[in-house]
Amino acid sequence: MAALANLSKFLGCYGYWRNFVRNAGFRWEKKVSLDIVLDIMNTNLQDCWSWLKQVLEELHEEYGCVLVFAALTGLRPGEAVKSTSLI
Numbered sequence: 001m002a003a004l005a006n007l008s009k010f011l012g013c014y015g016y017w018r019n020f021v022r023n024a025g026f027r028w029e030k031k032v033s034l035d036i037v038l039d040i041m042n043t044n045l046q047d048c049w050s051w052l053k054q055v056l057e058e059l060h061e062e063y064g065c066v067l068v069f070a071a072l073t074g075l076r077p078g079e080a081v082k083s084t085s086l087i
Contacts, residue, residue: 001028 001021008017052071056064070080 001026 005014005017008014048071052067055067059067066080066084069075069084070077073080073083075083
């Protein structure tokens with residue numbers, strides 16, 4: 001919701017967005033920082049690794065390298081693509 005609110009500010013329709021959220025009854029969920037860290041620590045990454053292995057079997061090697069690079073470095077997709085084009 002925060003990303004959509006920021007996008008609406010950028011596009012100049014924040015008032016419309018705010019009215020839409022209010023009329024739809026959406027609520028912001030506030031999480032304590034410790035809860036966020038615990039959620040990250042308790043995440044099972046095995047599903048992600050198995051998905052990555054399946055995708056690598058199907059993709060061409062060039063594209064698979066970008067995915068592996070992004071997974072190992074933790075870069076965002078756009079950053080990973082720009083980085084691999086620089087390498």
